[in-house]
Amino acid sequence: MSNEFRRVMGEDFANRRITFLGAGPMSPVSVTAIIDLANRYKKPIALIPSRRQVEAASLGGGYSNNWTTEVFTKFVRSRDSGGFVKLSRDHSGPWQLNERDQLGEVHSHSQAMEEVKESLAVDLKCGFDLIHLDPSKGLLFGRSQLEVEEDIYELLDFCVKNGKQQFEFEIGADDQSYVPDLVSRAEDSLNRVLQEIKNLGLPSPLFYVLQTGTKVMELRNVGSFDSKLPVAGMLPSSVQLPEMLKMCRRYGVFLKEHNADYLSTTALKWHRRFGIHAANVAPEFGVAETKALLQVAQENQMKSFIDEFSNIVLAGQKWKKWLVVNGSCTEDEKIQIAGHYHFSEERVLELRNKLRQDLMKKSLDLEALVSKQVEESIDRYLRWFGYAD
Amino acid sequence: MPTEIDVLILNRNLKSVTEKLVEALETLPRVSLCGVIDSGSRDAEISSHTVVRDSSDFAILHGLRPNKGYDLGIKWWLQAEKKSEWLLLLPNDSELVNFESAELLDELEKFPLVVGVVPLSQGNPYTELLDPSRIGLVWNTHEGPLLLRRSFLEERFSRQGYLLDPMNYRGYLSFLELALQVYANNRALVVTDLISFRENQTHVFNSYQLIGTEAHSENLRLLVSEGETWLASKYGVEDRWTFEMIVRLVFEEFIKVNPDIGLLPLV
Known part of the structure; x- marks a missing residue:
């Protein structure tokens, strides 16, 4: 496992209240810009391809520049002269690429797991720095929450056994909800998963994805985080976020926010003031x-x-x-x-x-x-x- | 003698809705008085239960909104000869969902630091965090119905002449400012579902012309724009996050100073 990434996140980002950016590789233009900016600031930025954007050659590649994982990795590494770009697979899990086979039948759990392992094996071979293990789509295909957690352990074990290089993990689902997670509920889940990971002798994740109240619809962020007015049915982010961050510190993980696109400048400023450790932005x-x-x-x-x-x-x-x-x-x-x-x-x-x-x-x-x-x-x-x- | 609640309902041009709410509340256990504050209604829309009324040109033209309206009602109530230990302030678009007043009032007797209670509506996520006492400490809640202890109201009116700032006309972050004043004075604000109301939004969406206010979307726009101006001029802060952080820090200090208060902080 990579102690260096963890050290950088702790010393260079969290302790200095700098929010680590995960940026979507939407095209060669955006990827090149991300590489240039990381080298200009001399600070790491993660490129966060989903499986639909960039995928292993054997699985057909992705829609972003038709990149395969193998070619995408070479493209990034060859341009990243300072080595500041972290390759970070986003939402790697069963059913995250193809939900159905060519006949239109929903992939079975074992088929979907085999497919994601094929994808992960290439990510690891290509030296990805961070893998977001997200089997939560299984909830749409009959898996229970506990079974989804079992999938995390299985995929994590697979990665550990197949990864020759150093890499880190991110866990936690992003359900694109409007509503910040209730800390007590998130803590139950995190505690259970971390305990089992420890029991299995597997490494702890670097990041934990929590819903902070961000949600992207059309060309705006419609979640409660950036709302100037109370939103019915939701606790204000200012109530939950400090508690989420305290919880993450207790468990030794960094909070990763997803769907931070289109946030106002004021909301972005508050990422540092709250101390949000990391945030992903893609479609914007x-x-x-x-x-x-x-x-x-x-x-x-x-x-x-x-x-x-x-x-x-x-x-x-x-x-x-x-x-x-x-x-x-x-x-x-x-x-x-x-x-x-x-x-x-x-x-x-x-x-x-x-x-x-x-x-x-x-x-x-x-x-x-x-x-x-x-x-x-x-x-x-x-x-x-x-x-x- | 068990403690009781007096109720004041804020009405503007919705007589029949207000009368129904009074009827639903006035016979409930531990309710001593149920009256109406009138916020510049036309004569035909004034409730028969009205105890205090503002018929100034301003009130007739614009209405008082909750901050000014409640202040008018509280001033009247504080001067009344007979008053209960608690005063419940309600907008007239409230609909009764639950009223376990005896359980709530008896429980509150154990917590003299609690001076304000915000009844939770159904579906409010704070309800998921409540422990079996069904009362929990909060610092950031939505504006709505509000139950207040008499001694706190007497103190606030003698010191500053109001409870909710009348200069904050539309009430932007009013309950956040209330929480600041509560916790800064080493008192506590709680939420509960022992009493509960739902807001019937059809009135503000469909009857705004009858009520005599702006359309709902325009009211929200003005709530924010005028509210941010008020916030900047009164506290010198530019956004709600900054104000929320200030209140949260005061709340956290209260928890440190009162670790044995016996109420669960809902965070």
Whole structure:
């Protein structure tokens, strides 16, 4: 196990009230920006591919740049000259990539576990620094909470036996709830899991994922954390968060917040003041890239790019899962929400290439313009999380 | 002699709703008085149970809202000849869910430091944290019904002339400020489900023109914008998080100073 990562999280982040950023690898632009920023600040940032974004070659790769885990790792390591980027698998668990087989039948538990082990074996071989073990999707497929916990032990044991290099673990499910976890309930679960991990002689996790009141819908964070008004049915984050952090300190784990996208600057400032140890942000950086592309195209009257790209995104319907029920999301917003899912499609690559060439004739560098905006979007988090200190 | 509760309901232009609430409450055990504070209603909408009324142009045009309205009622109550140990303040859109008043009042007798009780509505997550006493210490609760000890009200009115700041017109973070004043004075605020009300939101959504207020969404916008101005001018803090942190620290200090209070902090 990696004592170095744990030391860095303790001494360089938690003790100095700096919040560690986990950033989604939405595209080569965002990945490059993350690598550059980590090297500029000389502080680690985690790249957090989900299994759908980046996956082992044997499992077909992911939608982000069609990256396989193997190629993605080489891409990152070759550019990360200072070694500041932590490769961190997000939501590795059964049913997290494919829920069904080619005939439409739901994978059995054993099939789903075999598939995730195949994925994990490649992550470990590629030297991932952190693995988030998240079998919670099993709850949708008939597994009980205790059975989900059994899956954590099985996957952790698999990783320990197959990992040749140093790596750390993250546990805890992110149910994208609006509601902060009740500390007493979270503590029962954490205590039970840590005790069993200890009994089995397995290593303790570095991070514990807790719901702090963040939830992403459409292009905003609709959870209670960033609400200026009380939210019915929820305790205020200010009541629960300090207790969550005390609990994490008691158990020797660091609190990891998921779904921190689109938080206000005030909410980001309060990450340090509360002492939130780590936070994950993903779709916001993909949205920033889509917005930048469309803005550049708009400013230069490249209507054909806008029209065709928009049609592809709207037809793809990847925006559907992000919509608020009975909301009023416009077509423009749907395109911004889901544009990044299509960046690696052949026709979109052609369209982007043509846009790049058209802009070159005007002495404009499309990728530089887009990268600047994506980098600013990521840097907003880093500045308020304390990376500049 | 067992302690009792007096009830004051804040009404603005919803006579029939208010009368129903009075009828539901006035015969309940340990309720001594049930009256109505009128917040600038039209004559036809004034409750027959009204004990104090503001018919100023301002009240008729804008209404008093809970902070000014409750203050009007408390002032009247403190000057009344006969008053109970506790005063329950209710918005008129409250609907009775549970009223185990004897159990609550007898339990509160054991805790003289408790000066305020916030009844929990159904589904409030604090209910999941309550121990068998069904009373727990809190510092951050939503605004709504409020039960207050007479001695605390007498103290606050003699020292500052109000309970909930009337300058905070729409009541932004009012109960947080109340918690600050309670714990800063080494007193305690609790929640309970021994008495419980639900807010009937159909009135604020559908009857705002009849009531004479802004539409619900506009009221929320003004609640925040005016509330943040009030917060900055009174306390010099820019956001609710800062104010919450201040109150939490005062609360934690109270717990350290009173480790044997015998009530569970709900955190």
